[in-house]
Amino acid sequence: xxxxxxxxxxxxxxxxxxxxxxxxxxxxxxxxxxxxxxxxxxxxxxxxxxxxxxxxxxxxxxxxxxxxxxxxxxxxxxxxxxxxxxxxxxxxxxxxxxxxxxxxxxxxxxxxxxxxxxxxxxxxxxxxxxxxxxxxxxxxxxxxxxxxxxxxxxxxxxxxxxxxxxxxxxxxxxxxxxxxxxxxxxxxxxxxxxxxxxxxxxxxxxxxxxxxxxxxxxxxxxxxxxxxxxxxxxxxxxxxxxxxxxxxxxxxxxxxxxxxxxxxxxxxxxxxxxxxxxxxxxxxxxxxxxxxxxxxxxxxxxxxxxxxxxxxxxxxxxxxxxxxxxxxxxxxxxxxxxxxxxxxxxxxxxxxxxxxxxxxxxxxxxxxxxxxxxxxxxxxxxxxxxxxxxxxxxxxxxxxxxxxxxxxxxxxxxxxxxxxxxxxxxx
Amino acid sequence: xxxxxxxxxxxxxxxxxxxxxxxxxxxxxxxxxxxxxxxxxxxxxxxxxxxxxxxxxxxxxxxxxxxxxxxxxxxxxxxxxxxxxxxxxxxxxxxxxxxxxxxxxxxxxxxxxxxxxxxxxxxxxxxxxxxxxxxxxxxxxxxxxxxxxxxxxxxxxxxxxxxxxxxxxxxxxxxxx
Amino acid sequence: xxxxxxxxxxxxxxxxxxxxxxxxxxxxxxxxxxxxxxxxxxxxxxxxxxxxxxxxxxxxxxxxxxxxxxxxxxxxxxxxxxxxxxxxxxxxxxxxxxxxxxxxxxxxxxxxxxxxxxxxxxxxxxxxxxxxxxxxxxxxxxxxxxxxxxxxxxxxxxxxxxxxxxxxxxxxxxxxxxxxxxxxxxxxxxxxxxxxxxxxxxxxxxxxxxxxxxxxxxxxxxxxxxxxxxxxxxxxxxxxxxxxxxxxxxxxxxxxxxxxxxxxxxxxxxxxxxxxxxxxxxxxxxxxxxxxxxxxxxxxxxxx
Ligand code: NA
Ligand code: NA
Numbered sequence: 023x024x025x026x027x028x029x030x031x032x033x034x035x036x037x038x039x040x041x042x043x044x045x046x047x048x049x050x051x052x053x054x055x056x057x058x059x060x061x062x063x064x065x066x067x068x069x070x071x072x073x074x075x076x077x078x079x080x081x082x083x084x085x086x087x088x089x090x091x092x093x094x095x096x097x098x099x100x101x102x103x104x105x106x107x108x109x110x111x112x113x114x115x116x117x118x119x120x121x122x123x124x125x126x127x128x129x130x131x132x133x134x135x136x137x138x139x140x141x142x143x144x145x146x147x148x149x150x151x152x153x154x155x156x157x158x159x160x161x162x163x164x165x166x167x168x169x170x171x172x173x174x175x176x177x178x179x180x181x182x183x184x185x186x187x188x189x190x191x192x193x194x195x196x197x198x199x200x201x202x203x204x205x206x207x208x209x210x211x212x213x214x215x216x217x218x219x220x221x222x223x224x225x226x227x228x229x230x231x232x233x234x235x236x237x238x239x240x241x242x243x244x245x246x247x248x249x250x251x252x253x254x255x256x257x258x259x260x261x262x263x264x265x266x267x268x269x270x271x272x273x274x275x276x277x278x279x280x281x282x283x284x285x286x287x288x289x290x291x292x293x294x295x296x297x298x299x300x301x302x303x304x305x306x307x308x309x310x311x312x313x314x315x316x317x318x319x320x321x322x323x324x325x326x327x328x329x330x331x332x333x334x335x336x337x338x339x340x341x342x343x344x345x346x347x348x349x350x351x352x353x354x355x356x357x358x359x360x361x362x363x364x365x366x367x368x369x370x371x372x373x374x375x376x377x378x379x380x381x382x383x384x385x386x387x388x389x390x391x392x393x394x395x396x397x398x399x400x401x402x403x404x405x406x407x408x409x410x411x412x413x414x415x416x417x418x419x420x421x422x423x424x425x426x427x428x429x430x431x432x433x434x435x436x437x438x439x440x441x442x443x444x445x446x447x448x449x
Numbered sequence: 450x451x452x453x454x455x456x457x458x459x460x461x462x463x464x465x466x467x468x469x470x471x472x473x474x475x476x477x478x479x480x481x482x483x484x485x486x487x488x489x490x491x492x493x494x495x496x497x498x499x500x501x502x503x504x505x506x507x508x509x510x511x512x513x514x515x516x517x518x519x520x521x522x523x524x525x526x527x528x529x530x531x532x533x534x535x536x537x538x539x540x541x542x543x544x545x546x547x548x549x550x551x552x553x554x555x556x557x558x559x560x561x562x563x564x565x566x567x568x569x570x571x572x573x574x575x576x577x578x579x580x581x582x583x584x585x586x587x588x589x590x591x592x593x594x595x596x597x598x599x600x601x602x603x604x605x606x607x608x609x610x611x612x613x614x615x616x617x618x619x620x621x622x623x624x625x626x
Numbered sequence: 627x628x629x630x631x632x633x634x635x636x637x638x639x640x641x642x643x644x645x646x647x648x649x650x651x652x653x654x655x656x657x658x659x660x661x662x663x664x665x666x667x668x669x670x671x672x673x674x675x676x677x678x679x680x681x682x683x684x685x686x687x688x689x690x691x692x693x694x695x696x697x698x699x700x701x702x703x704x705x706x707x708x709x710x711x712x713x714x715x716x717x718x719x720x721x722x723x724x725x726x727x728x729x730x731x732x733x734x735x736x737x738x739x740x741x742x743x744x745x746x747x748x749x750x751x752x753x754x755x756x757x758x759x760x761x762x763x764x765x766x767x768x769x770x771x772x773x774x775x776x777x778x779x780x781x782x783x784x785x786x787x788x789x790x791x792x793x794x795x796x797x798x799x800x801x802x803x804x805x806x807x808x809x810x811x812x813x814x815x816x817x818x819x820x821x822x823x824x825x826x827x828x829x830x831x832x833x834x835x836x837x838x839x840x841x842x843x844x845x846x847x848x849x850x851x852x853x854x855x856x857x858x859x860x861x862x863x864x865x866x867x868x869x870x871x872x873x874x875x876x877x878x879x880x881x882x883x884x885x886x887x888x889x890x891x892x893x894x895x896x897x898x899x900x901x902x903x904x905x906x907x908x909x910x911x912x913x914x915x916x917x918x919x920x921x922x923x924x925x926x927x928x929x930x
Contacts, residue, residue, distance in 0.1 A: 039553040040560050041535035043526070047564045063688045064564075065571040069598055070679045072522055073515055081486055081521055082493070178801055181823060184640075190801060190823050258497050259799075259808060265493030288483075295482035299525015300534055306522065316673045317634075360671050364641050395538075402536055412536060504770065506793040508782045575682070582702045585777045586794055591701060 025318050028053045029352075032311070036396055043300075046307040046397070050314050057317075064310060071309025072302050079134040080403065081298035082264030086271050087141020087407070088290035093275025093282040095242040100146040102239040105232045108224030112216020114150065115160040118143045119208045122164035123171060123201070132355070132392055134264070135168040136161060136403050138249075144408045152221060154410045155418045160212045162393050162404035162415075163422040167204050169355075169389040170197035170382060176389075179359045180381045184367065188377050195444040196378040200386065200433045204426065211425040215418075241274040297406050301399070305354070308397050312353050321349060321365045328369065335373040339434045342366050343387050347427070350391020354399060358388040379433075379440040386430045390423070471608060475531040478524040478604060485520040492517065508586035512593075519594045523601025530561055531608040554612055561609035568602025632665040633849065633861075635691035636680050638672040640821065644879055645693045645748050645841055646670045648872035655864045664857060666691070681844070685741045690849040693748070696839045697778035705736040708922040709747075710780050710839040711913055712906040713899075716930050721749050721838045722873070723929045729922055733842075743850050745865035746843040748872045750815050751880055752835035756824070757811025758804055761895040762832040765789060765905040774800050774812040781813075783909050784836065788902070797822070804828050813837075817876070820883035831887065831894045834902055843868075 032049035036042065047064065054061050090096045100114065107113035121139045140161040147157035169176055177193045227235075248270060249263045258266060275282040282290075315321075324345045332338040346366075349358060362384060370380045392400040395412055405415050433439050464472070496510045529535050537557075545553065572595045579592025635653070637646050646668065653666030674680065680692040681699070699706040708714065708729070715721040724730065725747045734744030755762055755773070762768055768790040775781040775792040785792035793809050803809045804827035811828055813836070819825055843865060850858055888894060913919050 035556075035560060036538055038556055039537055040557045041537040043535055044557070044560045044564055048560045051564065051567060059688050060686045061567055062571045062575065062686050063683065064567050065575060065595065065598060066679050066682060066688075067675070068568065069519065069575075069594055070675055072518055073594075073676075073678075078489060078493070078514055078518055081518070082489060085486060085490070179798065188823075190826060255807065257501075257808075259803070262493050262497050265490045266497060268490045269494055291483040291486060292479055295479050295486050295521060295525050296529065296532075296534060297525075298486065298521050299482060299523075299527070300529050300536065302518070302522035303526035303529070304536055313674060316669065361673050364671060405536075413538060500772070500791070500793070504791060506772070506791050508775075508792065508794050511777070511794050578682075579702075585701060585779050586782060 024053055024056060025320055025323065027056060028311075028314055028318065032396070042396060042402075043304040043307040046304070046311045050307070050310045053314055053318075063313070067310040067313045068306045071306030077133075077302065077305065078261045079264045080137050080301060081294060082261070082268055083134055083137035084141055084297050084301075084403075084407070085290065085294040086264060086267040087137065088294050089268065089271040089275060089282065089287075090142055090242070090245075091145050092286045092290050093271060094279040095245065095271060095274060096142045096146050097149075098235070098239040099142065099242040099246075100150070102232070102235040104150065104224055105227050105235050109226055110213065111223055112152075112156075112160075112212050112221050113223075114143065114147045114152065115156065115212035115216060116209050118147075118161045119164040119167065119205055119212065122161075122167045123205050132165040132168050132389060132400050133403060136165040136400050137407070138264075138267075139164065140404050140407050144404070148408070153219065153418075154408050155414055156212075156215060156219065156221075158404045158408035158410055158415050159419040159422050160208070160215075161408075162400050163208055163419070163426055165400050165404075166386070166389050166393070166426055167201050167208070169385050170201035170204070176355060176359060176385045177381060179356060180363060180385060184363060184377060184381075188381070191447075192378055192444040193381055195447050196382050196440040197385070198443055199439050200382050200429065203432065203439065204386075204429045207425045207429050208422065211421050215421060241278050245270050245274070301403055301406055304397075304402055305399050308354050308399070311397070315353060316361050321345075321362050324349065325365050325369060335375065336435065338370065338373045339375060339383070340431075342370060343383065343430060343434050346384065346387035347390060350388050351394045352397050353388070353391065354397065355385070355388045355392055358391070359384060362388075376437060376441055378444060379437045382440045383430065383434050386426075386433060390426050390430065393419070393426075394423070468611060471531055471611065474604070475528040475608065478528040482521045482524040482528070485517040485524070488517045489514060489521070509588075512584050512587040512589060516589070516594050516597070520597040523597040524604070527565075527601045527604035527608060530565075530605050558609045558612040562606050562613070565602040565605030565609065569599045569606065570602075572596075572599025572602055631663075632667040633690040634674075635666050635668045635693070636672075636674045636683075636689055637668070637670045637693040638677055638680075639693070640671045643670070643821065644817070644872050644875035645750075645843075647875050648748065648868045649691070649693060649843070651871045652864050652868045655867075656860065659860060659864070660857070664853075664861070681742075684844055684846040684849075687846050687848040689846065691745070691843065691845050693841055693843050695750075695776070695841055697776050697781065699842065700778050700780060702740060703733075703736050704916070704918055705733045705922060706842070707780060707913060707916075708919050708926065709733060710778065710837055711910055711919075711923070712780075712784050712836045713903045713910070714923060714926050715838040718749065718751065718838075720930055721840070724926045725749060725840065726869075727925075727929065729925050729929075732922060732925075737844060738847070741847040743845040743847055743862070744842060745845050745862060746869050746872075748841040748843060748869065749838065749876070750841050751817060751838070751876065752833075753813050753815050753837045753839060754832060754834045755811055755813045755836070756819060756828045756831045756892075758807070758828050759810050759830065761830050761893060762834070762897060763895065764898050764901045771810040772808070774803065774809045780909070780913075781837075783912075784906060787905055787909055800824055801827060815880070816883050816887070817880050820887050825887045825890055825892050829892055831892050832897050833894065834897045835899065836902060836906065 028049050031052050032045050035045035035048055051064055054063055103117045107116055110116055122135055144157045144161055148154055177197060178190060181188045181190050181193055249267055252258050252263050328341050332341045367380055392398050405412055492510050492514050500506050576592045576595040580590045582591040584591045635649050639646050649668055656664040677694040677698045683689045684692045696706045696709050730747050737744040765788045768788045771790050772793050773785050773790045774795040775785055777794055782792045795803055800812050801824055914923055
């Protein structure tokens with residue numbers, strides 16, 4: 023009853039045009055009152071929703087991206103990339119996916135990834151004649167790669183939710199092949215769409231031009247290297263790296279490129295603040311909504327359903343995947359991992375599914391929810407950066423969804439994909 | 450999203466004095482949110498500097514960071530009410546006839562006022578509740594992060610009020626101020 | 627209470643952790659004694675959020691019962707500081723004597739000031755240092771090492787005194803921070819060292835036993851008041867009785883955790899406890915000057 027009230031109120035308000043964040047908060051408020059719980063929970067959970075340190079990376083990477091874009095850093099980086107991959111159709115889309123693979127290994131977070139990679143790539147792809155929806159969609163689905171590349175904080179969260187029986191090193195190893203498969207699949211999807219839409223190819227400008235562009239892009243490459251090496255070597259956290267990126271980008275653009283004047287700087291700050299407010303508020307209200315999903319034990323209700331329809335290993339896994347995909351449309355990834363692991367893992371284990379494989383399936387399925395409406399933080403960040411409506415993104419994102427779901431199903435059906443590498447590294 | 454393309458105020462209509470005041474207030478909110486954002490850079494940067502150069506990890510940086518983050522979110526989100534920038538699905542509302550569209554705008558205003566009101570009222574209550582307790586690691590009240598939340602809630606109410614009777618967003622073309 | 631009449635309880639620890647099992651035991655016992663009239667619905671693994679929010683949610687009646695770490699209560703409930711200070715307890719038996727007597731009663735009673743009822747204190751063993759670099763024998767060995775501390779002033783100050791560089795970090799971020807060398811070490815009890823898998827990254831455990839900061843089981847004053855008088859007494863009695871259940875589970879699982887960690891190749895060493903105690907002395911003296919802590923400290927030491 024309360025579950026129906028929660029989803030019903032949310033969907034009705036959403037369809038009537040009430041903003042996502044306010045629909046989430048209002049549905050939660052209605053259910054809090056109906057349960058007789060103090061509405062102070064609303065304020066507390068909205069506050070708690072942004073009380074996690076890793077979220078700070080979002081505004082800072084958006085800010086760094088603004089400075090890089092207005093200060094000429096992105097332009098030079100993309101110009102170099104275009105020289106190298108320009109002969110491939112939709113080459114910049116490929117660059118987006120590959121940067122996610124490399125950068126994802128650094129940030130370990132899909133949201134940080136889409137803010138950092140998307141913040142740079144989306145505006146530049148638009149400048150070079152790509153459609154906005156393509157630029158956004160390829161960048162946000164590319165962020166899924168980051169979920170499984172170590173140090174994925176989602177896999178660490180999963181190991182915590184399991185209760186400590188799983189080696190984190192093994193989990194990291196389990197995620198690598200699925201991540202590579204996702205990378206290849208998304209690059210292929212991007213290429214097919216680029217071919218159909220007839221995005222132009224750029225002639226190879228010659229080695230001399232590549233060298234010149236490389237030199238021009240060196241300070242920008244330095245930023246990428248600084249973040250990558252800095253986090254890998256433990257010099258700073260992902261959040262600190264975002265602040266370092268801002269400072270470095272400011273120094274480069276002020277001292278070397280001399281492109282950022284006071285007005286452009288103020289513009290960067292104002293734009294980043296606007297985007298930050300909108301994104302963080304929807305993430306905070308989604309946390310409140312997620313609190314109620316947990317309180318009302320929605321995943322447990324889903325597992326009851328599962329018990330009625332599934333009786334062999336593949337059916338169980340596929341039904342779990344479907345339930346996770348459905349839950350993922352509404353829930354954020356971290357609460358999904360915390361709530362679903364204790365509920366679904368025992369069922370999966372009973373049917374002979376290895377916890378390592380289950381972890382990669384759970385994180386992937388929940389991760390796809392990050393790029394689906396109505397609640398998807400990566401989708402929100404990407405569309406805000408690309409300045410397009412969610413509806414606009416949805417109209418053409420489905421090939422990427424299908425590609426991601428296909429990878430998910432392959433990972434669910436073939437345990438070797440997750441289990442081969444950990445076994446190899448152990449031996 | 451992308452409200453500017455879906456609700457356009459009558460082009461050259463002069464904005465009422467009250468609305469101009471709200472425009473100023475929204476700019477001010479964005480300004481404060483921007484300062485909080487710069488503050489985040491400084492605090493996180495200082496954290497790195499202190500750890501390596503001073504060989505000391507200041508314990509105040511985390512609570513201050515979260516306070517700045519709450520400030521950037523609350524004021525940015527409040528200004529977004531005035532500028533109609535929050536994520537929303539216009540598909541159904543756009544297909545409706547004009548009176549129904551106004552109804553949708555009024556509903557949005559009512560919901561925004563309700564949520565903003567709860568944030569303002571309970572945020573203040575939580576702020577006062579923990580004001581005498583010191584936060585671990587920093588000489589600040591434990592409940593200080595509720596200050597921007599309640600302030601942001603109050604601003605949301607203020608920015609949504611004119612839309613309640615006008616039934617339309619006070620959309621302005623957003624220059625990068 | 628939930629719509630169907632169950633009491634809600636929260637814990638950030640995972641299923642199977644001794645505190646989680648102890649609260650389950652309370653729920654089962656209550657259900658048996660009242661023929662299902664009183665039940666507990668337990669949300670473990672932090673499903674309903676972190677400890678800081680859980681305390682306020684219980685105060686305002688959004689949840690009924692919560693299990694929190696005493697360090698998180700230090701500033702709002704100053705008497706809990708006496709339980710967290712370094713080297714106030716000599717051993718687990720000493721700790722348990724104190725918690726079962728007037729010291730425990732005084733701390734539990736202090737929650738009434740802010741709409742809470744202290745139900746029980748769950749001791750959670752000795753906290754020790756572990757790190758990625760080397761065995762620690764004397765405080766000087768911590769010099770220059772970066773240690774994660776929980777968000778508690780006592781632990782921040784303590785690590786400074788030992789010459790380490792205290793880095794406040796959330797519990798969940800510790801593993802990857804150890805892996806990437808952002809921090810060199812952390813401190814916790816053996817059970818958490820094992821269940822968080824941090825032993826995979828930090829290979830040196832030094833038996834410093836610098837704090838015995840326990841866990842607390844708290845109940846919302848409003849929720850308890852809403853029960854019939856005989857139910858109130860039943861809830862508090864069963865909760866008190868759960869301490870013995872929790873201790874048995876704790877001792878078993880701590881021994882199992884230690885064994886597993888040793889088998890995984892972690893080097894465990896004894897430390898010069900006297901030297902650590904000496905180095906921590908200024909912090910202790912500072913807190914002992916506070917008028918509410920001093921009598922509690924004397925009562926604890928009288929039981930040594
Ligand atoms: Na979604
Ligand atoms: Na989601």
